[in-house]
Amino acid sequence: MQLGGYVADIVPDPESPCIYHCIVQRIGSPKVLYLRQEPTFAAALDCGHRLLQQLARNFREKAGAIYEFATVESVK
Numbered sequence: 001m002q003l004g005g006y007v008a009d010i011v012p013d014p015e016s017p018c019i020y021h022c023i024v025q026r027i028g029s030p031k032v033l034y035l036r037q038e039p040t041f042a043a044a045l046d047c048g049h050r051l052l053q054q055l056a057r058n059f060r061e062k063a064g065a066i067y068e069f070a071t072v073e074s075v076k
Contacts, residue, residue, distance in 0.1 A: 004056035008048030020044035
């Protein structure tokens with residue numbers, strides 16, 4: 001699944017056929033933002049969809065800002 005600048009892959013576990021992995025990443029990045037395990041494909045799909053919605057919503061809120069402020073303490 002893809003939403004905004006993020007993608008969620010649902011992958012069955014080769015060791016255990018009753019576990020599905022939900023892997024969420026930013027498109028074009030190797031960094032895994034979320035890695036979840038669910039007992040069914042439907043549950044993994046639902047989890048991926050919710051995570052993508054949350055990330056896309058946060059991305060849209062930041063995209064509308066002209067400036068982003070940070071304190072010295074928060075940068076450390």
